[in-house]
Amino acid sequence: MVRTRDLILVEALKLFSEKGIKETTIRDIARAVGITEGAIYRHFHSKDQIVYELFEKYSAELYEIMEESLKEKTSDEMRFRTMIEAFLNFAFNNPDAFRYMNIFHYLREKQVRRVKKLPFNLLSKVIGDLEEKGILKIEPEYALAMVTGTLERVFLYRSMGIIKGRKKVIAKKTAQLLWNSLIEYNGGKN
Amino acid sequence: MVRTRDLILVEALKLFSEKGIKETTIRDIARAVGITEGAIYRHFHSKDQIVYELFEKYSAELYEIMEESLKEKTSDEMRFRTMIEAFLNFAFNNPDAFRYMNIFHYLREKQVRRVKKLPFNLLSKVIGDLEEKGILKIEPEYALAMVTGTLERVFLYRSMGIIKGRKKVIAKKTAQLLWNSLIEYNGGKN
Amino acid sequence: MVRTRDLILVEALKLFSEKGIKETTIRDIARAVGITEGAIYRHFHSKDQIVYELFEKYSAELYEIMEESLKEKTSDEMRFRTMIEAFLNFAFNNPDAFRYMNIFHYLREKQVRRVKKLPFNLLSKVIGDLEEKGILKIEPEYALAMVTGTLERVFLYRSMGIIKGRKKVIAKKTAQLLWNSLIEYNGGKN
Amino acid sequence: MVRTRDLILVEALKLFSEKGIKETTIRDIARAVGITEGAIYRHFHSKDQIVYELFEKYSAELYEIMEESLKEKTSDEMRFRTMIEAFLNFAFNNPDAFRYMNIFHYLREKQVRRVKKLPFNLLSKVIGDLEEKGILKIEPEYALAMVTGTLERVFLYRSMGIIKGRKKVIAKKTAQLLWNSLIEYNGGKN
């Protein structure tokens, strides 16, 4: 079955995001899937392959979702806010994946750079565009820090129960307030 | 020597922040200090004690620096901005410690809760105060997410070379823009 | 193979009874079995598990042998003597196990109490019964001391070559003399 | 001070008898004495020296007490019973030493043989004498097993609270019943 391979990814993701990568053993994964250790090596030739493939997979997925959201040709504001919402909706609907991506990021910076479709790059690009259009209130590097940092924390605080409310609403609010924080008010003409 | 104990903490911190906690072995630490593995156990009874003690130590240190910064009785704005600057200056001057604290946080949420002097608590309290005074533009949970997230990312992007400039200037800019993002403009009367 | 697990128990028992528990290393056991240390941990999750399981196993075995011997409904004397003989025959045929049980007993009193099928309990009960029937010449606690002590020493002295003779004969003689020492002579009417 | 050396022996004995020899570390002993590890090596050149010296010391002590008790020229019965009582009184008054001797015995049979003044030898000799005089009811090897075994167990059961009563009384009773068990009744003419 093609299924087993996917199951391994699913369970590995859960465990990695809960306990950490090094803290999760091949045995843990095998047990969670309901197979034995050896079987895993039919599908992946090392633990590291699972680790890396998961990151790549979800990076690309989030990247594409965000990319898609940018295609809607409306105002800058709507493009930005839609993208932020897409980002957060992905995080809320794939908490394991999102949490895992952060953990991976922290411990494997070098490997991160090898990944092509990095959500960070899209965020970076969109903010760069706003800057070029002269509608950014603050320096783009700071804007990037504010956006990425806030997104991560909103996700985290929601999963910790600090931020409450429906997913969609949280996403909308966050997009709104980030936009307000970044953009020079010009009477709504952007 | 009283020195060895401190040396162990120093080298462990470096390694933990570079490679991660589990990825750093007692042997790594011993080599960095220039002693043998066994010797470490005269000073700490387990690797975990080192891990925890480091977190506690730097949490308390940052906490106290922030607390101190709050004592200056001036305007709300100055209190807030001074605290943010104190936070970032600490991070910039103790990059290993700050990076380590984030790693620890991600993997050891349960242990984090046992720590008394948590910088997060102070940030939380200050934002709560602003809320009570009615000068917060956004909901306090979101404000907290924005502040903590931005601080972490500004530190990260500076250490990655994305954000450039002198430490003090970065800290000032960040404090300024966070204040602006959080606060209802009222003609400068806060 | 199901075999390996048993082999580990067999070799561990030998080594424990020869050199002591703490004095026997996992490596010793692994070598004796012809595997590597790590392999042991597929079958037992700790050295302590081996240690405890061995005690439990042989305690239960001896207990059941003694219990069985008591089922033969004959005179008190025959029941007692048969049980003593069963006890010694077990010891003579499983010298490692018996020696091990004594070592374990000495060093791990607390764990001993957790074991359900303790031969001691059966000896205790049988002597209690004799006491209730009023045919015991001496106080039951002393009788118990005499019986257990003598059994242990007869085993020991035989294995040291001090006591000679065929197993069966030694067992019979011991049973006889213990009975005589415990029981009020009443013309053979018990 | 000569004192420290003795203190080390005292504390080592306590710990060995409580936890076992291997289970007791030099550090444990040092702490109990109130000195540091290195200091112990001023007085003993190895842990093993402590272990062996303790056994030798208390073996000799018990041996001499028993020897002394034999000097009183009275009847065989009184000699035997006095010796048994001396043995038990020693055990009751030096429970750590007695318990330790048994542990040592179990794990270090080879070293035991090197010791000259072994209480076992005296017991053996006295029983041999009774045999030669033809007043032994049972074979001397069995008599020896019964005597040594019973003594050990009476001590053990008393320390476990199974056998109750005043030390002296227990010793007297034990001596009496062992004599009765060993000796052919001949109308009290021994």
Place this chain on the structure above:
DNA sequence: CATGAATGAGGTTTCATTCAT
């Protein structure tokens, strides 16, 4: 494809002993 026993390298920890002070 899957099993699960086994390997082998390496991790954490313990501890008798040494040694500079």
Place this chain on the structure above:
DNA sequence: TATGAATGAAACCTCATTCAT
């Protein structure tokens, strides 16, 4: 005599990976 840091060997245990079945 005593300290206590340090050594070094060895203990227990873990785990990614391999392999015969």
